[in-house]
Amino acid sequence: MVMPIILQKDRKIISAVKCLDPPFELPQELNITSLVSTKKISNLSKFPQFSLNPAPDTSRDLKEWGIFLNFLHKYDKVAIINFQKYKFFILPPSIASESSPVNVAYEIDNTCSVDTHPRDYESVECGGPNTAKDLKFPPRAEDHVNLFTAETCNEFQSRLPVKNFIRVDPSYLKTLGQVHSGWIFGGIAELVDNSRDAKATKMDIFVDLINLKKSGKDVPMLSVIDDGNGMNHAEVMKMVSFGHKQSDKDDKDHIGKFGVGFKTGAMRLGRDVLVLTQTTNSRSLAFLSQSLNEGKDNIEIPIVSYCRHGQRMEVDLSMQSEALAKYNLKAIKEFSPFNKYLIGEKAALFGGGTGTQIYIWNLDEWGSKYCLEWHDGLKGGSSFHQGDILISSKRIRSRPGQISQKVPLDYSLRAYLEVIFLVPRMKISVQGTLVKSRPLGNFLTQIVIETDNILGRPVELILGFSQLEWEQANCGMFLYWHGRLIEAYKRVGGMIHNADVGRGVIGVVNVTNLMVCIFQFNFVKYLT
Template sequence: MGSEKIELNGSPLVLDGQGQYVTLQKDKKSICRASCSDFPFKVPTCWTICEFRPSSMYRESTLPRYQLYPQPENLHEKNEWPNFMTYLWKRAKVAVVKLRCCSFYLLAPDPEFTHVIALCKRKTPLAPVDQEMSDNNWEHSGSNLAEDHGRNYCKNVRFSGINGASAMLGDDVLGRCFVRTDPSYLRTLSQTHAAWAFGAIAELIDNSRDADATRLGISVEYLYSKKVGEKIPVLSVVDDGTGMSHQDIMRMLSFGHKQPDEETPDRIGRFGIGFKTGAMKLGKDVLVLSQTTGSRSVAFLSQSYNEDKENLEIPIIAYRKLGAFMEVDLSIQSEASANLKLNAIKEFSPFNEYLLGERLGLFGEMATGTQIYIWNLDKWSSDYSLQWEDSESMVEDGVRGDILIRSRRIRSRPGQISQEVPLDYSLQAYLEVIFLDPRMKIIVQGSSVKSRPLAKSLNKTSVVRGTIMGKDIHLTLGRSQIEWERMNGGVFLYWHGRLIEAYKRVGSMIHNADVGRGVLGVVDVSALMDDNKGNVWVLNNKQGFQDCEAYAKLEEWLGSKIDEYLDENFDKVDLKRGGEKCKPDHEWVQCDKCRKWRILSTGFDIDSLPPEWFCYMPPFNGACDDPEQQTARGVITIAAKRSRYDLKRLLKNEEVSPKAKSISPIMKQRHKQSDGQSPQTLKQACDDEGGDNSTETEDSVWHPELEKPRRGNPKLLWGYCFGKA
């Protein structure tokens, strides 16, 4: 080539070679991604600038020259490229990149920053690219989701080549370092929970439970938005869990992640999309504040912020604890990068630096937890999909705070005709039964959720054990008075302790709404729906199960067991007896401190309990250290608490109890109206063929049993029963 001076702004050379992408970095911070179509050999993908030298000594050079064109991944890189080129040009510098196989000297053109000249000096025979890449680890400081790859970003990335012509035409689709994620994908994710908004809230609650939170608050408050010019509703979900480190929050914001190798029985999170699908269903923008014992993270997932962008950007700011203070973690991003992201949050959210400081101050010096704030909430026509009342005014009026689905739509279930299913539209009602073993205290709009352990609140409880596909399964069956009144019934299916399906009708319940009215089943199917090979048969929205062999056999088994339970415990023809109700076999109360369940003593009025109850209070009068009480399983409890008299005495033919003599006032009045005289004696009749009470009755009120009239002259049934012909 001689010693002619290099023309920096000359036309690009078209050489035979393979197009490649490289990422320029300085001090472990990304500058910009660039492409080159004329490299005759394969080069490492990460170029670290180690020093700057005067450019005069390189302008007349015989070294091979190549051209790098900017291919920015995000707004940060788009801004950094001209800044970098301006620095080289104005200061007449050359950026030096030293690799194992060669060195590159980067020169900036004079007027227009279209490309950069790269002079190459070969030192040794080419080293394998994989080995070269392993020596060039770096940290990505941009605000793009690519930050997720952290320090070993280049270690795990391989670029596919493209031909020189495509690169010269600006085709940056082929051979890209990352697949493009358009911001519209956030709206696509929101469709996962389009059918039911509470499924989206449940995703956030699952994360709190997995973080071992003991307290969770869900509320809607109004905050002033500078961008809108008025106060807007903001949904907040705040817990006191272990919090998330920078690595954890990057994992949460990634679009899917590797499933954990070790199986955790109580862990619900599994698919890596729950937070994003849930948050984007509830609103367009979400801010996450999380703190561990040694770090703090702020993340901003926003459709508004990405509205005019071609690639999704998620600003994340990382802090680490130094002494008693939280400082910007400079090992992850620079101070300038953190300020850039913080300004984006302040511009597109209702949170300024003062409000952010106030909310971060809620963590305190040693406390941990996560705060999630969602705004630009999902709309229902001209109003919001969710409906709520001001929490303070509701508490003052003595009304339980709640968040409702505005449509009040009942979810479709095969065989169901009931139109009164509160858990379908009331967040309070849903959270009462969301966990099989509720231990986390949940507060909705300022009011505590009174957990309702279904398996402990049934009448005529029976536990059925069986085996499906070699997996043990336990089904708890019983009847509930409140569900009978609402015409509900079915099985509640839990997976890892979390409700997946409610009121699932099986067996004969599918074909007749009156069959199994008020009868509930409770079962945890974790063992059956996990195949121990990393696969689970639960839908990724956690609101149903996949169509698989295990689920089909489960439905068949549940149907047969419920039909057997109905045949054994209830009359073929139900007889409604005036005003009788079925009460739970045992009344339970949960301590608001230790979250243990205690059995109330017989005859105790559960309505007399205070809003917050603790173990030292009556009727338990114990301590939180006392072990939780358990009830006997595997047998049907009949009239253990529902009866206020001795059943054996009623079964004797000669002896009649005092309570039997005091017949209900209604029956007395009817008898007086029939003959004007009070009954003088009661005849004990033989057992009827039904053998048990109906689904609507209990044993707390005595009723005379009827026997068939004798042959001969017919007698009035009423007169015969009361000894009057």
């Protein structure tokens, strides 16, 4: 017997409907969350489809069904339904009448967050390998917030004509952090890149202590806060996904390209990270956590999204059910230092504007201490008493031919951020004190500028002398990619074999889309 489905709009009943040949067991209620023009949705014809037939219980339902279809037909609209990991698209009928069926296209979210631990509210039953009907939905979306276990998710996906899926073991989060294993500031640089790409004008980076409820201990937490554009729900999903395609639009100043920087940077710095981001009309929380996922078979990333209603932010039911939002928020509170009061306090920092806040705790360790150490500096003190975040080992990076042990950039975040951008466009503070940008091209003497056209692209190489670098026995190339420093004190030519060759000579070049070796000839020529 085919059970009727209640079709609703904004929780108001339109009519009962039936699906005679469903591709999988449908929920007993489908609630339309939005209506959009067919011109705004592409490739719907590529999605699998099924049909819904009217099954009205009363004349009122019959009339409402006809009105609903006539609206879709007349205005060429698609009705969208979000349910768990599904998105349904009710297509406009070619003929609208009280007895007409409609076609429904559907897709399944490619990011299947699963938790292998059964919960009290789970009612999934999984039958044999060929019994799709045994995958049961609960009676209402609000009563069930995390439908699939790992086994049912994999089995269900294998039966549907959709794209292939992958499972990601939680250990992969730790693996991501190994990208910056050689230098922990590479992880912070990834977060700085994201803020710059978001058009932030100011950024605060600091470490302070916060109490962990589970252990009762005060632990350090790294905070990275900017006033950029913020992210909506779709953009947050991209950020926590494991790589994604960038827009085809050409933004020469955009640093992020592959969608992995946030994960590699955050997981290098600590085990757990909370993102709080706000746009003009939305706010989202995302929790990427090794602690939450410990012992699980697949990575779960709780996300809660809100939309603006007047002066208030309310749960965005077009992006998640209310129950799913509550479950995700509960997980965040349980496995992080953030309760509703602290989240509210942090949200107030936006002050009605936009931006993104990143909080990282359970920081990476070095021996019996943390990899990072921090100093707030002295109020009213000289520039030598400014706050800073340091790499605890204070180890100098190895470079061929280098004899100097005075390379603050290698272990001082403040020194690194002074020269991180070729053209500074963002004010950055470390431990509450503004970093004074030092674009190298403006701090050299005896400057020589070499220009040329290589592969049809203009190239500019700035060479000059720095008294400070001479005193510290440093020299080399500073290479920038999309305006951000990727290599410092890179030695070329004779300076690789003799530390005194080129002492105090600094080269500055943006190597975007070019090979570093192209510039070696001109640089060696200048030294000789």
